Amino acid sequence: MRSAFWRVLGLASCLAVANFLAPPAPAQEKDKVFKLGIVTFTSGPGAESFGTPGWNAAKRLIEAFNRGGELPAPYDKIGFGGRKVEVSVIDESGGTTKQVQELRNAFDRDNFDAIIGYISSSNCLAAAPVAEEMKKLLILFDCGTPRIFEDREYQYVFRNSSHATMDNVAIVRYLQKRKIKLATAAGINPDYAYGRDNWKDFIQSLQKVLGTKTGSELWPKFGAGQYGTEISALLQTNPSIIHTSLWGGDLQAFILQAAPRGLFKNRLVAIMAGDHVLHPLGKRMPEGVIIGARGVGGPFAKQSALNDWLVASTQKHEPGVLPSQAHYRMTQSVLGLKSAVEKAMAANGNKRPTTEQIAAALRGLEWDTPSGKIKMALGNGHQAIQANAIGVTKWDQKLNRMIVTDVEVFAAECVNPPAGIKSEDWIAQGFPGAKCD
Amino acid sequence: MQLASTILIDGLIDASWIFIVAVGLTLIFGVLNILNIAHGNFYAIGAYVAANAVGIYYSGSNPPMLGLLAMTGAALAAAIVLGPLLERGLLRFFYHRDEIVLVLVTYALFLILEDATKLIWGVNPYYAYEPYSLFGNVNVGRMNYVGYDFFLIGLAVFIGIVLWLGLNRTRSGKVVLAVIHDREMSSAAGVNVTKIFVIAFTIGVFLAALAGAFTAPKISVQPGLAVMVVLLSFAVVVIGGLGSIEGAAIASLIVGLSRALAIHLAPWAELFIVYLVMAMMLAVRPQGIFAPTALRKI
Numbered sequence: 001m002r003s004a005f006w007r008v009l010g011l012a013s014c015l016a017v018a019n020f021l022a023p024p025a026p027a028q029e030k031d032k033v034f035k036l037g038i039v040t041f042t043s044g045p046g047a048e049s050f051g052t053p054g055w056n057a058a059k060r061l062i063e064a065f066n067r068g069g070e071l072p073a074p075y076d077k078i079g080f081g082g083r084k085v086e087v088s089v090i091d092e093s094g095g096t097t098k099q100v101q102e103l104r105n106a107f108d109r110d111n112f113d114a115i116i117g118y119i120s121s122s123n124c125l126a127a128a129p130v131a132e133e134m135k136k137l138l139i140l141f142d143c144g145t146p147r148i149f150e151d152r153e154y155q156y157v158f159r160n161s162s163h164a165t166m167d168n169v170a171i172v173r174y175l176q177k178r179k180i181k182l183a184t185a186a187g188i189n190p191d192y193a194y195g196r197d198n199w200k201d202f203i204q205s206l207q208k209v210l211g212t213k214t215g216s217e218l219w220p221k222f223g224a225g226q227y228g229t230e231i232s233a234l235l236q237t238n239p240s241i242i243h244t245s246l247w248g249g250d251l252q253a254f255i256l257q258a259a260p261r262g263l264f265k266n267r268l269v270a271i272m273a274g275d276h277v278l279h280p281l282g283k284r285m286p287e288g289v290i291i292g293a294r295g296v297g298g299p300f301a302k303q304s305a306l307n308d309w310l311v312a313s314t315q316k317h318e319p320g321v322l323p324s325q326a327h328y329r330m331t332q333s334v335l336g337l338k339s340a341v342e343k344a345m346a347a348n349g350n351k352r353p354t355t356e357q358i359a360a361a362l363r364g365l366e367w368d369t370p371s372g373k374i375k376m377a378l379g380n381g382h383q384a385i386q387a388n389a390i391g392v393t394k395w396d397q398k399l400n401r402m403i404v405t406d407v408e409v410f411a412a413e414c415v416n417p418p419a420g421i422k423s424e425d426w427i428a429q430g431f432p433g434a435k436c437d
Numbered sequence: 438m439q440l441a442s443t444i445l446i447d448g449l450i451d452a453s454w455i456f457i458v459a460v461g462l463t464l465i466f467g468v469l470n471i472l473n474i475a476h477g478n479f480y481a482i483g484a485y486v487a488a489n490a491v492g493i494y495y496s497g498s499n500p501p502m503l504g505l506l507a508m509t510g511a512a513l514a515a516a517i518v519l520g521p522l523l524e525r526g527l528l529r530f531f532y533h534r535d536e537i538v539l540v541l542v543t544y545a546l547f548l549i550l551e552d553a554t555k556l557i558w559g560v561n562p563y564y565a566y567e568p569y570s571l572f573g574n575v576n577v578g579r580m581n582y583v584g585y586d587f588f589l590i591g592l593a594v595f596i597g598i599v600l601w602l603g604l605n606r607t608r609s610g611k612v613v614l615a616v617i618h619d620r621e622m623s624s625a626a627g628v629n630v631t632k633i634f635v636i637a638f639t640i641g642v643f644l645a646a647l648a649g650a651f652t653a654p655k656i657s658v659q660p661g662l663a664v665m666v667v668l669l670s671f672a673v674v675v676i677g678g679l680g681s682i683e684g685a686a687i688a689s690l691i692v693g694l695s696r697a698l699a700i701h702l703a704p705w706a707e708l709f710i711v712y713l714v715m716a717m718m719l720a721v722r723p724q725g726i727f728a729p730t731a732l733r734k735i
Contacts, residue, residue, distance in 0.1 A: 042560075043551065043552070043555060043560075043660055043661070044660055044661040044664075045659065045660065045661030045662075046661075047555075047560045047659075047660050047661070048560045048561060048562055048657075048659045048660065051560075052560045191708055216704060217704055217705075218700065218704050218707070219704060219705070219707060219708060220707065221665070221708060223661055223664065223665045224665065225652075225656050225662070225665060226451065226454060226652075226655070228447060228450050228451065228586060229447040229448075229450075229451060229696060229697045229700045229701070230700055232443050232446075232447045232580060232700075232701070233700050233701050233704070235579075235580060235581070236439075236440065236443055236580070236701070248659075249562065249656070249657050249659045249661065252562065252656070252657035253655065253656040253657060256564075256566060256569070256655060256656065256657065257583075257655055257656075260569065260570065260574065260583045261574070261581050261582065261583060262581050280561075280562050280657065281657075284564075284566060
């Protein structure tokens with residue numbers, strides 16, 4: 001026993017000495033690369049629909065930047081302002097406690113210059129204060145909860161995509177524009193921050209605009225997979241519209257179980273940011289479902305040089321796959337960071353900018369992306385807004401895939417609250433300052 | 438009346454699925470005294486192999502109903518490969534260690550199999566939707582159900598009866614019961630305990646894989662299936678009594694009906710109703726409803 005103890009101690013001492021004697025990376029070498037960490041689900045139920053597409057999009061974009069000249073201007077310079085980008089992925093699975101520790105390790109131990117990450121709203125809410133405390137650059141890319149920048153101010157934390165309030169407001173504006181009358185609304189949403197916030201925004205907007213009454217509210221666990229009883233409860237109460245912010249495998253399972261039971265017949269179903277299931281479900285996706293993609297991306301994307309690049313790049317590496325919202329949101333997040341780093345470098349005499357200089361450059365920035373213009377308009381310039389599109393699913397015989405028809409595009413200022421007001425209050429007050437023309 | 442029948446049917450459908458999922462866990466605990474955290478992985482693997490089997494089977498012009506046999510065969514093949522391999526190759530080395538060590542070993546196995554599944558099948562979803570429409574739809578009053586869900590109730594009853602008869606009315610089953618009650622005494626009496634362990638573990642793996650296989654038509658098969666199944670199975674096994682088949686059946690009914698009641702009448706309670714029932718059981722009868730009588734060695 002004692003000899004084992006001394007062996008372990010000896011080994012630990014050798015490792016410590018070796019680590020101490022190892023030459024530190026030359027400052028010049030370190031300055032040549034920008035270390036970017038991507039936190040996203042590479043395992044678990046969030047991997048298929050969001051995690052892996054997001055990581056694939058980031059990796060391909062960084063590879064294209066490092067080769068240089070592949071993307072249209074202004075994104076044609078090598079890396080970030082000439083510095084090659086070294087990108088690594090960190091798995092978002094494991095819960096908020098693990099994620100907070102991983103974030104500390106990423107900055108303290110692995111010396112990342114910036115982290116782009118988080119799909120789960122709970123992880124975003126937990127990680128943001130940690131990055132702020134560490135004074136390190138964190139860009140949230142996918143989580144939907146509006147509370148991040150509405151509940152407190154940040155200097156080092158940004159979100160380069162809109163929050164989920166606009167998904168719900170846009171659906172309600174769509175119903176209003178299409179003059180659809182609804183008596184009652186029911187919801188089936190995942191029981192965590194994202195689902196709760198979505199339902200609250202949706203039902204309050206609906207009551208405000210159309211005076212619809214609230215029906216049943218169902219809260220299955222994230223990853224539940226079995227929705228038979230929930231479907232019965234929805235059929236039993238027979239609402240005019242069913243709202244859901246289920247996503248990924250949960251949303252697919254819900255649709256696979258609900259469609260044969262006729263849940264999508266004789267009533268409307270609105271799926272928040274649900275474009276990511278169109279391709280995997282194919283013909284099993286019911287027609288006539290109101291759907292969005294949190295932005296003018298995925299099936300709603302408009303033709304542009306940037307969008308053409310994203311579609312071509314995705315299809316080259318993932319044959320038959322059309323980019324969905326995770327590809328778009330990651331792409332716009334990375335493009336925003338690149339724009340900010342290059343702006344900060346330009347202001348710093350083309351020298352490596354500090355974290356504070358990059359943050360200052362990103363604050364209030366506007367940049368072009370495959371899903372249109374992104375503006376850092378909320379949260380003191382830390383929270384993006386963007387236009388949003390809503391449409392209805394329809395099977396296209398010629399294309400042999402599900403498409404969206406009857407599309408309405410709403411301006412960013414129409415479906416997002418103006419600066420200085422919380423989403424909840426903005427909805428409760430009847431959308432003051434909304435610019436919808 | 439309509440609401441009552443809907444709650445009852447939803448509860449039974451849910452209970453049947455929960456029973457198929459949990460009964461393998463309770464069997465493994467009963468025989469090997471292992472609280473197998475990797476149980477959910479066998480469920481996930483069953484779903485994946487069934488999705489593969491369904492894909493292959495329905496791509497040809499085969500009789501649709503026999504697709505169910507293809508799913509069963511896939512689950513059986515997975516169990517025959519994994520059961521003996523893991524029991525002989527890993528678990529047996531820890532039988533003489535503390536029970537908590539075995540829990541940690543199966544937790545490690547859970548993590549390994551989670552990644553191995555991803556390595557083999559990737560992160561993209563697999564579908565096995567064809568069998569879901571085999572039994573058409575059934576109307577009960579105003580409510581429309583998929584016939585496949587009623588087939589699952591029948592499957593759960595069938596599995597329960599076969600397991601009970603197998604354990605209580607056959608010679609081999611009685612040998613297994615003897616091992617459950619006292620493995621040392623059984624060994625001294627000439628029972629090949631090693632063989633019983635391998636067979637029981639493989640049957641447990643098969644039941645988990647079978648549950649995954651017959652759930653596959655209702656879901657998109659993708660990473661992350663294992664976790665929720667483990668939590669639910671543990672709740673059922675705790676309520677029913679560790680190692681009791683009858684307990685697992687009653688506990689599944691309690692859990693299924695409680696969930697259905699909560700979703701229809703008090704949706705806010707859905708999240709914790711299973712754990713509330715479990716906590717109440719632990720407070721009133723910590724050994725569960727049907728825990729086998731503990732022997733005291735003198």
